[in-house]
Amino acid sequence: MTTYGVSVDDFVALQEVGKVLHPVLAKGQIVGGIAQAIGFALYEKVLWENGRMLNGQMTNYIMPTSADLPSIRVYFEEMGNVHGAFGAKGIGELPIDGPAPAIINAVGDALGVSFDAIPLLPEDIFDALEKHAGTACATSSSRRGQ
């Protein structure tokens, strides 16, 4: 464990959306939301001082670049919806909900340490491992981080 950093190497999303009306746009919405959620989970810390945001610039508010995100794989289930056009449901808000818990749970599973706050920064992982010194690093997993 060198940098205690986590990067998402692969992400699979299965979304039940009622009916896919436009596959390209639908996929775009899901991938976009997941990208935001990965940022939410691992990168986008808001720093406050006396009620002001300290890091409100693109230089120091860290959102993922194209180099940080994997190819995100999206699959749809279509189970219809009596209220929506052609059976579609709204999907815009949906994709940002699940990824952060999934990622934090994965990191927890890999390290044998439980985390309950986001964003989970390398500094937080380092601090947690220091607390559990000796036992945490024994867990080996392919998703352990770098």
Next chain:
Amino acid sequence: MRYFFVTKGPMTKSSGDRSKLEIVLTVNNKVVKVRAHAMDRLLDVVRQELGLTGTKEGCGEGECGSCSVLMDGVLVNSCLIPVLQAKGTKIVTIEGLAANGRVCALRDAFLDCGGAQCGICTPGMILAAFHLLKKKPKPTAEEIREGLSGNLCRCTGYAQIVEAVMEAARRGVAT
């Protein structure tokens, strides 16, 4: 009720016009003469003096890439260039790049693959992709991600942008 619309030039505290210079540069293949302060940002001159609003301001600090233009064929962030340093150079904005069916392979690939959602990053992305494909006509996905890493996008998560550039590379970029 009367409405006043101020559209020209950044706000100036002092008299302003006195310290403006005449600066000659080529923009999208046309020689233009602008009256601007030496320290007016190329971004502002392009948008406000020349009315070319395809180039966007996303951050004003060279981080997001939405202000990308080509200066003598090289990709640069126009928010970081005082217009005096662009004097005598050849600037290409997205309007110039897309003229006459150039980059139609990129444009069509972006449309087909969903590479644009809100569209703010798109001009910069197309310019960065064009710049990359000129140097590497058949890039890998990783090379595309690296080449576009200076262009931030909040909507797409980059996946369909990378697909679009791959697809454009496959189809062959019109130059």
Next chain:
Amino acid sequence: MRAYPADYELIRPGALTDVLLLLAREPGAWLPIAGGTDLMVQYAAGKLLGRKLVSIWNLPELRRIEVFPDEIQIGAACTYTDLRESEIVRDEFALLSSAASWTGGIANQNQGTIGGNIVNASPAADSLPALLVYEAELFLVSARGERRVPYTNFHVDYRKTQLAADELIRAVCLARRFSGYYAHARKVGPRKSQAIAKVCLAALGKIEKDVATDIRLAMGSVAPVPVRLTETEKALRGKRIVPELVRLASQTAAKEIRPIDDIRSTARYRAAVAGNLVAEFLERLGSQI
């Protein structure tokens, strides 16, 4: 944009001699600007001290790489892209090549310059640890003449250098004696691109059998200036690279640096990662035999 362009003056004399004469006439009054990747950010934030700038962007005397039998001289206005595209920099000074490749995105690399990186003097600058381990020298020019100084002491404090008020860096001089070294660099930042380093390491090693005959380590973001880890180097030189030594070196490095808590990271994290980076380098060096 928090600056009024009309309040600023920018001139472009176009020749190095004219710029130097200007700086000599009014030392400290004119701020040289090259690629603008640091200064224009300050300007847009309304934080640029001084209202007069003189452009040194693209001056031919400053933007060339000269190759001599025993050294190369990299013009101060060479961009990171110029460094990346230079065969000799790639082949003989790989640490500088890597640093250039992770300084911002492509557009920033096309504009930012090595001279700007040095003079801006941020402790987090990507190229500076490489200059330390290569023991670079700086060719400084002014209307008074030229002088050559080792880079080692040039960066005196946080954002302060030994550059005189009427001086410019003309070139960075690198001795061509590092081809036989194993070169390793790593930058740890908050993301994989467009990031300011939390810790970065530039390292060179020479190993015979399993003995380290020479070790050079420099780090950024762990002190007010980029630092050579002289204590850690001393502990390693002439010794066999074995796990106990790697552990000792790791601990020495973590203790030798002076990291702080700041907007990007914490002192404890930086110290731990610094030690880990040194260990990683030594393990890779050891596997070269």
